[in-house]
Amino acid sequence: APSADAGGGAAAVEPPTRGTPVTGLRGPSTPAVGGAVRPYTVTARTATVALASGQEIDAWTFDGALPGPPLTAVQGDLLDVTLRNEDIDDGVTLHWHGYDVPCGEDGAPGTTQAVVAAGDEFRYRFRADQAGTFWYHTHQVSHVGVRRGLYGTLVVTPREAEAAAVDLVLPVHTFDGVVAIGDDDGVLEQAADEGATVRLRLLNTDSEPHRFALAGTVFRLAAVDGRDLNEPGELSERALRLPAGGRYDLVFTMPAGPVALTVDGEVRLRVGGGDGDVATGEWPELDLLGYGEPGDVPFDLDTAYDRHFTMVLDRGVAMVDGRPAFAQTVNGRGHPSIPEQVVADGDLVRFTVVNRGLETHPWHLHGHGVLVLARDGRPTTGSPLWVDTFDVRPGEVWEVAFEAANPGVWMNHCHNLPHADQGMMLRLRYD
Ligand code: C2O
Numbered sequence: 162a163p164s165a166d167a168g169g170g171a172a173a174v175e176p177p178t179r180g181t182p183v184t185g186l187r188g189p190s191t192p193a194v195g196g197a198v199r200p201y202t203v204t205a206r207t208a209t210v211a212l213a214s215g216q217e218i219d220a221w222t223f224d225g226a227l228p229g230p231p232l233t234a235v236q237g238d239l240l241d242v243t244l245r246n247e248d249i250d251d252g253v254t255l256h257w258h259g260y261d262v263p264c265g266e267d268g269a270p271g272t273t274q275a276v277v278a279a280g281d282e283f284r285y286r287f288r289a290d291q292a293g294t295f296w297y298h299t300h301q302v303s304h305v306g307v308r309r310g311l312y313g314t315l316v317v318t319p320r321e322a323e324a325a326a327v328d329l330v331l332p333v334h335t336f337d338g339v340v341a342i343g344d345d346d347g348v349l350e351q352a353a354d355e356g357a358t359v360r361l362r363l364l365n366t367d368s369e370p371h372r373f374a375l376a377g378t379v380f381r382l383a384a385v386d387g388r389d390l391n392e393p394g395e396l397s398e399r400a401l402r403l404p405a406g407g408r409y410d411l412v413f414t415m416p417a418g419p420v421a422l423t424v425d426g427e428v429r430l431r432v433g434g435g436d437g438d439v440a441t442g443e444w445p446e447l448d449l450l451g452y453g454e455p456g457d458v459p460f461d462l463d464t465a466y467d468r469h470f471t472m473v474l475d476r477g478v479a480m481v482d483g484r485p486a487f488a489q490t491v492n493g494r495g496h497p498s499i500p501e502q503v504v505a506d507g508d509l510v511r512f513t514v515v516n517r518g519l520e521t522h523p524w525h526l527h528g529h530g531v532l533v534l535a536r537d538g539r540p541t542t543g544s545p546l547w548v549d550t551f552d553v554r555p556g557e558v559w560e561v562a563f564e565a566a567n568p569g570v571w572m573n574h575c576h577n578l579p580h581a582d583q584g585m586m587l588r589l590r591y592d
């Protein structure tokens with residue numbers, strides 16, 4: 162099988178054939194004016210970790226915990242993170258999912274850096290310019306490493322903004338078939354005063370989508386993939402399907418009675434007191450493309466794009482490295498045999514992503530948020546929708562666009578990580 166994360170051959174860093182070598186595209190060493198330095202050291206190591214129920218997980222961890230340490234910053238701070246690898250024999254890196262870092266900080270082994278072998282370390286530095294809910298994870302044999310626990314959350318708060326009275330970071334992950342929020346595989350309980358503002362930051366760190374619903378209150382979906390929506394309206398009795406890798410921030414005002422969050426139909430978080438039941442239900446799914454109010458976008462369906470790439474996703478036998486192999490494919494080929502997408506700095510780029518297979522493909526481009534233009538020919542009618550991961554379901558066609566303004570070489574892949582490992586991954590390279 163093709164080894165998407167460059168497996169054992171990840172030692173070499175290939176510079177771009179033209180333009181600035183990735184190794185020259187490192188982050189700054191100082192925060193923005195008024196910002197602080199946030200130093201962290203994160204150590205990758207194997208550990209046996211117990212979930213809240215007592216179930217033991219034979220894990221790969223950052224700092225011995227599931228998930229790894231929560232990283233936080235205020236907008237404008239400098240994140241200064243030293244990654245150490247104690248004993249992960251396959252090696253590790255840190256990839257800042259959804260964060261548009263300079264390319265040399267992106268953590269793609271064999272592309273932006275050499276893999277960090279056991280006993281080695283690597284220092285990442287970048288400015289926390291984007292406020293919102295993000296995450297980090299290893300990018301080396303990530304279909305194994307992330308599943309086993311090599312991930313954590315990254316939350317950047319705006320410099321001037323009132324924090325919510327209750328602000329919960331809720332990374333959902335499946336360990337050995339058990340769905341947990343953080344390391345809790347039971348029901349989380351959270352106190353909140355009536356009238357308090359509550360923010361729930363939902364993260365899907367799995368390879369399959371999860372379905373969420375909030376019962377007992379009206380709420381707003383304030384942000385998607387760490388990017389605020391424009392005038393998000395009040396919702397109730399709506400299900401929210403969160404793609405693999407994606408994030409939703411939900412905000413509500415605490416009512417008198419309890420509120421319940423369900424994950425895949427099960428209550429997993431209760432907010433507020435009392436033993437009273439909260440009525441949950443099978444509610445219709447929110448259509449993200451029609452939610453919120455239209456706002457300013459820098460380009461749209463009618464823009465003349467400098468580059469337009471079509472990616473047809475499917476699976477089957479394909480030529481991979483000169484040999485036929487079973488693969489998850491893009492335009493009939495598997496990594497590393499998929500031609501690179503080449504762009505120039507400043508280009509407006511459009512992707513058409515077509516799913517011809519029978520599985521959902523959560524598409525993820527490194528280093529760039531993309532604007533959703535349309536799904537199945539129907540344009541976005543709600544808030545401008547900037548995402549870093551979007552679910553292309555069987556038969557769907559998505560149109561997304563972005564400005565190429567972050568030079569380097571970037572992985573562009575399915576975030577169902579086993580699919581990426583089976584070939585559904587390519588590179589976008591600045592000329
Ligand atoms: Cu979160 Cu290349 O991925």
Ligand code: CU
Pocket residue numbers: 489520521522523575576577580581585
């Ligand atoms: Cu996929």
